[in-house]
Amino acid sequence: MGVIHEQKNHDRGSVCGNNKGLECIASDAGDSAWGIGAGQAASAVRSGAATDGRGNITGSSQGVGSVSGKKLSAKRVRASNGNPASAPSVHSEKMGPSGQKTGILKMKMKTLANAIQKGGQGKTMATCHLAFDGARRGLRVVVIDLDPQGNASYTLEAHASGLFASQMFDESPDLVPSFFADRDNTGITLIHNDDGLANIEKLELEDAATLLRTHVDALSEFFDVCLIDTPPFLSNVMASALLSADFVMSPVEMEPYSLQGMEKMVAVIQNLREANPALQFIGMLPNRYNVKIPRHVENMKILRDEYAELVMPFDIRQRDSIAEALGNQIPVWKVKKTAARDATKEVRVMTQYVFEKMEVIQ
Numbered sequence: 155m156g157v158i159h160e161q162k163n164h165d166r167g168s169v170c171g172n173n174k175g176l177e178c179i180a181s182d183a184g185d186s187a188w189g190i191g192a193g194q195a196a197s198a199v200r201s202g203a204a205t206d207g208r209g210n211i212t213g214s215s216q217g218v219g220s221v222s223g224k225k226l227s228a229k230r231v232r233a234s235n236g237n238p239a240s241a242p243s244v245h246s247e248k249m250g251p252s253g254q255k256t257g258i259l260k261m262k263m264k265t266l267a268n269a270i271q272k273g274g275q276g277k278t279m280a281t282c283h284l285a286f287d288g289a290r291r292g293l294r295v296v297v298i299d300l301d302p303q304g305n306a307s308y309t310l311e312a313h314a315s316g317l318f319a320s321q322m323f324d325e326s327p328d329l330v331p332s333f334f335a336d337r338d339n340t341g342i343t344l345i346h347n348d349d350g351l352a353n354i355e356k357l358e359l360e361d362a363a364t365l366l367r368t369h370v371d372a373l374s375e376f377f378d379v380c381l382i383d384t385p386p387f388l389s390n391v392m393a394s395a396l397l398s399a400d401f402v403m404s405p406v407e408m409e410p411y412s413l414q415g416m417e418k419m420v421a422v423i424q425n426l427r428e429a430n431p432a433l434q435f436i437g438m439l440p441n442r443y444n445v446k447i448p449r450h451v452e453n454m455k456i457l458r459d460e461y462a463e464l465v466m467p468f469d470i471r472q473r474d475s476i477a478e479a480l481g482n483q484i485p486v487w488k489v490k491k492t493a494a495r496d497a498t499k500e501v502r503v504m505t506q507y508v509f510e511k512m513e514v515i516q
């Protein structure tokens with residue numbers, strides 16, 4: 155696999171494993187050049203962006219700046235300035251059936267990827283709940299399950315469209331209209347994972363990303379929101395998702411290994427933003443947080459102290475009802491247990507926040 159995520163010339167020995175949390179993101183990014191090394195995916199990313207001759211992707215015309223040599227800051231990741239994706243969109247409010255305001259904004263489809271290079275963090279939890287909540291709000295939501303594990307496809311099985319995720323990398327210009335033009339696209343529409351995703355790794359990243367991006371663009375004629383669930387490792391599939399998305403968010407547990415995964419993810423996002431300057435980082439979502447575990451509390455404090463702007467201003471606790479809901483293919487608010495109430499509140503704070511950041515609701 156390529157090394158889009160790798161940093162050069164620094165000692166990685168002191169990070170994350172000793173409760174220093176994400177200290178490494180800032181200090182390492184400050185001292186090092188985030189390398190785009192050799193490898194299938196890496197070489198394709200390099201060919202798609204300006205490089206400085208050392209294999210590092212350099213600054214773009216969008217004011218994103220070079221990946222190398224600068225400290226990671228909220229502004230650099232969030233890219234709120236000079237970025238077309240963050241400019242206020244011109245859109246009119248959609249009205250509900252009886253003329254009431256729905257709070258939903260009519261605009262071009264927005265695409266969000268849930269990504270972190272670590273399993274078990276809550277990517278699929280967030281993807282599925284955003285889909286359920288989006289549909290509840292009257293949005294037309296399409297979910298592309300790019301994770302070979304297919305957990306989102308399991309939970310959202312009832313909404314399968316018949317289109318499979320690997321087809322989103324086919325050279326077939328009419329694929330999307332031929333599937334969705336004569337179909338009722340209200341609610342959730344699932345583009346199911348499939349074994350063919352393994353073949354995408356044989357493509358050059360640039361080719362894979364171009365194909366996915368073309369089909370995602372075509373989806374915008376039929377949907378309001380596109381959610382992409384990604385695998386827990388860097389691959390053509392994950393990188394293509396980030397190169398096709400407007401937004402990315404990263405659920406993360408307050409555990410050392412998870413924070414290491416987050417560190418790698420931030421490096422990948424920075425590198426890929428050179429090729430997709432429109433990509434905005436919505437933030438890290440602290441998930442499965444347990445206040446009774448001192449390690450969690452300490453890591454959360456470090457995260458919030460050091461990276462306030464990169465962390466969503468709330469958390470989702472470890473809640474059995476969330477796991478139960480996903481296993482039962484329903485959102486947590488449909489779990490009929492008192493214990494599900496707190497989980498519902500937390501999940502809805504997250505969905506509200508993310509949809510507002512995406513400017514699909516007010």
Ligand SMILES: Nc1ncnc2c1ncn2[C@@H]1O[C@H](COP(=O)(O)OP(=O)(O)O)[C@@H](O)[C@H]1O
Nearest residue numbers: 273274275276277278279442471472473476477
């Ligand atoms: N806040 C939470 N509380 C309890 N269980 C959770 C929570 N978030 C996710 N889970 C469960 O943890 C596991 C991993 O979550 P998942 O969303 O599948 O992670 P990922 O997609 O990042 O691998 C799943 O079994 C899921 O149901």
Ligand SMILES: [Mg+2]
Nearest residue numbers: 277278301305
């Ligand atoms: Mg998953």
